[in-house]
Amino acid sequence: MKEFDIIERFFNQKCHQRKDVIHGIGDDCAITRVPEGLNLAITTDTLISGVHFPIDTPPEAIAHKALAVNLSDLAAMGAEPAWYSLSLSLPEVDENWLEAFSTSLFELSRYYSIQLIGGDTVQGPLSVTITAHGFVPNESPLTRSGAKPGDMIYVSGTLGDAGVGLDIQKGKLIASEHCVQYLINRLYYPSPRLLAGTALRRIASSCIDLSDGLIRDIQHVLKASECGARIQVDKLPLSVALKESVDVEDAYSYALGAGDDYELLFTVSEENKGTLDIALANANISATCIGHITGIKQKLELRFEDQPYQSLRSGFEHFS
Amino acid sequence: MKEFDIIERFFNQKCHQRKDVIHGIGDDCAITRVPEGLNLAITTDTLISGVHFPIDTPPEAIAHKALAVNLSDLAAMGAEPAWYSLSLSLPEVDENWLEAFSTSLFELSRYYSIQLIGGDTVQGPLSVTITAHGFVPNESPLTRSGAKPGDMIYVSGTLGDAGVGLDIQKGKLIASEHCVQYLINRLYYPSPRLLAGTALRRIASSCIDLSDGLIRDIQHVLKASECGARIQVDKLPLSVALKESVDVEDAYSYALGAGDDYELLFTVSEENKGTLDIALANANISATCIGHITGIKQKLELRFEDQPYQSLRSGFEHFS
Numbered sequence: 001m002k003e004f005d006i007i008e009r010f011f012n013q014k015c016h017q018r019k020d021v022i023h024g025i026g027d028d029c030a031i032t033r034v035p036e037g038l039n040l041a042i043t044t045d046t047l048i049s050g051v052h053f054p055i056d057t058p059p060e061a062i063a064h065k066a067l068a069v070n071l072s073d074l075a076a077m078g079a080e081p082a083w084y085s086l087s088l089s090l091p092e093v094d095e096n097w098l099e100a101f102s103t104s105l106f107e108l109s110r111y112y113s114i115q116l117i118g119g120d121t122v123q124g125p126l127s128v129t130i131t132a133h134g135f136v137p138n139e140s141p142l143t144r145s146g147a148k149p150g151d152m153i154y155v156s157g158t159l160g161d162a163g164v165g166l167d168i169q170k171g172k173l174i175a176s177e178h179c180v181q182y183l184i185n186r187l188y189y190p191s192p193r194l195l196a197g198t199a200l201r202r203i204a205s206s207c208i209d210l211s212d213g214l215i216r217d218i219q220h221v222l223k224a225s226e227c228g229a230r231i232q233v234d235k236l237p238l239s240v241a242l243k244e245s246v247d248v249e250d251a252y253s254y255a256l257g258a259g260d261d262y263e264l265l266f267t268v269s270e271e272n273k274g275t276l277d278i279a280l281a282n283a284n285i286s287a288t289c290i291g292h293i294t295g296i297k298q299k300l301e302l303r304f305e306d307q308p309y310q311s312l313r314s315g316f317e318h319f320s
Numbered sequence: 321m322k323e324f325d326i327i328e329r330f331f332n333q334k335c336h337q338r339k340d341v342i343h344g345i346g347d348d349c350a351i352t353r354v355p356e357g358l359n360l361a362i363t364t365d366t367l368i369s370g371v372h373f374p375i376d377t378p379p380e381a382i383a384h385k386a387l388a389v390n391l392s393d394l395a396a397m398g399a400e401p402a403w404y405s406l407s408l409s410l411p412e413v414d415e416n417w418l419e420a421f422s423t424s425l426f427e428l429s430r431y432y433s434i435q436l437i438g439g440d441t442v443q444g445p446l447s448v449t450i451t452a453h454g455f456v457p458n459e460s461p462l463t464r465s466g467a468k469p470g471d472m473i474y475v476s477g478t479l480g481d482a483g484v485g486l487d488i489q490k491g492k493l494i495a496s497e498h499c500v501q502y503l504i505n506r507l508y509y510p511s512p513r514l515l516a517g518t519a520l521r522r523i524a525s526s527c528i529d530l531s532d533g534l535i536r537d538i539q540h541v542l543k544a545s546e547c548g549a550r551i552q553v554d555k556l557p558l559s560v561a562l563k564e565s566v567d568v569e570d571a572y573s574y575a576l577g578a579g580d581d582y583e584l585l586f587t588v589s590e591e592n593k594g595t596l597d598i599a600l601a602n603a604n605i606s607a608t609c610i611g612h613i614t615g616i617k618q619k620l621e622l623r624f625e626d627q628p629y630q631s632l633r634s635g636f637e638h639f640s
Contacts, residue, residue: 027464039342
């Protein structure tokens, strides 16, 4: 099976059509249109087999995760998904693998109404690079740089699940069956918090998505916003499955340091707290206040029931 | 050296600023603005070490080629370059390599006024994925699908040089020193035909860039346009260096079948021939008429001085 047959059979035929895509797959470029008054958010993430996901990860999960991590970046800027390009490097042509991969990819694509507009298919080690595009209002976007001392720090959902899922997947941890399924799903099928992202426009002072672990990712906000943070570790939201699977100390360590959560971390001023509560309730979004921003530049303080807390884990680092 | 230090030192600091980039490198997404009345052209190409370039290719050439092949896709749609994202997979952090790579990348970026707006840096086998964005007028774009029987077929520049360069680089061919330099440069440092692409808007009936070889790439035009083509092989434009390095039969074989030329192939109606000549002369673009479009669907006829011609080479195929 040749490159162009692969594209036609597994990708082009399954692609749904958005009105703002004038030319999709099949030419040297795609041609698209950005609606008047909107700006374009663009993000790129690469997942490599054995680095970003275990080599025995099912193709459905690879496809889901590769798109979801990009959607999560769009969510962190309050963007609405529009289009994406896909570069797929495959060691060989395995039709069953491609069928499972593309079916899962288009399931998520349709759910978020994001259209595949092109890309590249090459022979090489298994890796997936997606560049996703979304729309944001033509005003100050949600960034990492607006946090102010006194702002409250929130996270969506629960933390640490994917990290525990990974250790279960690697055989380092044993958990009960119903917990295993939940935690592995959190690792393989992260939920991009797109609804939360758009709900936070004009309300949050800063926002970032958690991919490398809370401790590590919050540093980007502190650096960009030139401030510090105090985190109440005992306030970190933990899932029932996580609490059932590891002891309490490990639970908070996973929540602080493990990656792949793809939840949003955001800050909100005291003044906007009321608006936030309404917006979260309206959109049925669960978020938890876990601390506040301080004036001490780039200093991260961890507290547990008001006592200093020493973390056992830190975030994932490439080339560390 | 950590991922974020690499981005800061080798990429962020060297980046020039366009006015339509509202947020560049350093957040979850870049935020950009498309000027009113323009559409957006988007293209993605991946280059993998040992597949798309020999493993001993200098970092300057890898950077140049990775961006140039994407710019060539923009050229084929008549787009003006705007922004790009870069996903770089590196087996290890080699500061000299990164310095050479990024210097060459930004040299080409500045020349074409295209801004790096983000991407990803990961540890893995050496590969480069670029997604490039450009602007096209809000009208029917230059595509592969508009060729009509009777249209003349043109190519820009000369063909086959990069293919000969590759065989010299591999040690399969020996050539004189001044030819070697020229031909290897054509392989390593292709010139995206952006000026030609914009000059051809509203004049050419179809356009494609030649990456996998003339014989192979023209099939995309014939398929999309539902027509055939007759190519006069003896009319194919050959460089002096190519003619000095191989015999005449091989010369035409390289010109027909070898990849990596990154010249434009385009079709023009009889009616637009005068306009084309003026446009090419005004922009100082060299292009050669090499045949014409026929009505026989997807049939490619090769002639040499009006006799049928049998080609020795065909284009590059992934997963063939």
